[in-house]
Amino acid sequence: MKQEQGKLQIGTLGCGTISQAAHLEACARAGNAELYAICDVAEDLLDRVKAVHQPKKAYINYDDMLADPGVDAVVIGIADQFHVPMALKAIRAGKHVLVEKPLGVTIQECEQLEAEVRASELVLQVGNMKRFDPGIAYAHQFIQEEMGELLALKAWYCDSTYRYQVTENVMPVMVSSEAALRPEGNPKLDRQRYYMLTHGSHLVDTARFLGGDIVSVHAWHVQKFGAYNWMITIEYASGAIGQLDLTVAVRMDWHEGFQVYGEQGSVTAKTYNPWLFKASDVEVFSARDGLYRRPLGEDAHFFKLQLESFANTILHGTPMKGANVQDGIQAMRAMTAIARSVETGEKIWLADVSGGV
Numbered sequence: 256m257k258q259e260q261g262k263l264q265i266g267t268l269g270c271g272t273i274s275q276a277a278h279l280e281a282c283a284r285a286g287n288a289e290l291y292a293i294c295d296v297a298e299d300l301l302d303r304v305k306a307v308h309q310p311k312k313a314y315i316n317y318d319d320m321l322a323d324p325g326v327d328a329v330v331i332g333i334a335d336q337f338h339v340p341m342a343l344k345a346i347r348a349g350k351h352v353l354v355e356k357p358l359g360v361t362i363q364e365c366e367q368l369e370a371e372v373r374a375s376e377l378v379l380q381v382g383n384m385k386r387f388d389p390g391i392a393y394a395h396q397f398i399q400e401e402m403g404e405l406l407a408l409k410a411w412y413c414d415s416t417y418r419y420q421v422t423e424n425v426m427p428v429m430v431s432s433e434a435a436l437r438p439e440g441n442p443k444l445d446r447q448r449y450y451m452l453t454h455g456s457h458l459v460d461t462a463r464f465l466g467g468d469i470v471s472v473h474a475w476h477v478q479k480f481g482a483y484n485w486m487i488t489i490e491y492a493s494g495a496i497g498q499l500d501l502t503v504a505v506r507m508d509w510h511e512g513f514q515v516y517g518e519q520g521s522v523t524a525k526t527y528n529p530w531l532f533k534a535s536d537v538e539v540f541s542a543r544d545g546l547y548r549r550p551l552g553e554d555a556h557f558f559k560l561q562l563e564s565f566a567n568t569i570l571h572g573t574p575m576k577g578a579n580v581q582d583g584i585q586a587m588r589a590m591t592a593i594a595r596s597v598e599t600g601e602k603i604w605l606a607d608v609s610g611g612v
């Protein structure tokens with residue numbers, strides 16, 4: 256199919272919030288990929304999403320979608336607990352995978368997935384779409400190419416108490432179903448765990464994307480008036496150090512960004528609520544020319560850019576720009592280490608942790 260049309264043929268698993276808000280639209284906007292099939296066990300939801308997005312095929316059964324030779328790759332947008340089992344099925348069916356973050360919920364299951372991806376010739380990318388924020392991508396490039404050695408990095412991800420009000424105003428109006436398949440026991444009820452997986456996965460990935468591998472964490476956690484805060488001191492493999500702040504939710508507007516101090520320059524960034532599709536305001540200072548620089552990042556449809564990059568890797572073998580399966584495992588290790596550090600009060604080495612958050 257892809258050879259005939261030149262575009263990667265996508266099957267999306269899940270017609271819930273993230274597919275409606277991000278992935279289905281990304282398929283429609285991408286230059287090198289298109290929506291071929293959708294899948295959801297909730298038939299009413301499937302019908303409504305089908306009417307809007309007009310895929311060639313609509314499946315209630317995931318195995319049936321995977322058996323369709325017209326599907327080149329699946330985009331998995333379902334609850335975290337289902338990510339690894341459904342990604343494994345796709346790999347075993349010979350399909351490339353773009354799976355939402357976090358990669359999974361335990362280190363072991365992520366490592367099993369990694370082994371099977373490695374044994375296949377398939378591409379698996381994790382949906383850390385902030386890597387496709389043009390501001391963050393520019394910062395990454397500056398750090399790689401010009402900044403020299405990293406001294407220290409601070410990054411913060413502080414969800415806003417007004418998040419849902421702002422987000423719901425700009426997202427498409429969502430369609431939902433009573434028949435939607437959700438993990439048993441509603442894992443979202445354990446807020447501390449849920450916030451770490453859903454928001455911490457962004458913060459840790461940004462810290463790793465910009466600063467490289469993290470080797471240890473020492474974390475503190477406090478809950479007051481329904482707000483949750485983690486302050487985390489990190490050590491990088493390079494010897495650099497860092498400080499991460501995860502807050503859910505700050506009593507103000509969305510507050511996310513980072514500061515990076517290097518040998519030949521520095522970076523500061525303010526990141527916006529992702530649903531505004533606005534590139535981070537990034538300023539780099541380069542000691543080489545003594546100038547500050549600020550990229551515009553005019554196209555900040557992170558989800559479209561993520562999908563196009565994924566498709567380029569599959570269609571043309573271009574190096575993966577997104578998070579790979581190893582990044583997904585290392586993020587799981589970092590989040591798990593943060594949880595263990597909060598429990599024990601000790602500094603925790605990422606290499607020593609097992610289990611999950």
Ligand SMILES: NC(=O)c1ccc[n+]([C@@H]2O[C@H](COP(=O)([O-])OP(=O)(O)OC[C@H]3O[C@@H](n4cnc5c(N)ncnc54)[C@H](O)[C@@H]3O)[C@@H](O)[C@H]2O)c1
Nearest residue numbers: 269270271272273295296317332333334335355356435436
């Ligand atoms: N990248 C981001 O910034 C971002 C933002 C929001 C959510 N997410 C991620 O998206 C995921 C949650 O997505 P959501 O909120 O759309 O979930 P959801 O629960 O609202 O929707 C998932 C849909 O998938 C269907 N489904 C689940 N398993 C299925 C199966 N085996 N076969 C067929 N259908 C199946 C369900 O019926 C449901 O309709 C999480 O992993 C979350 O971290 C990422």
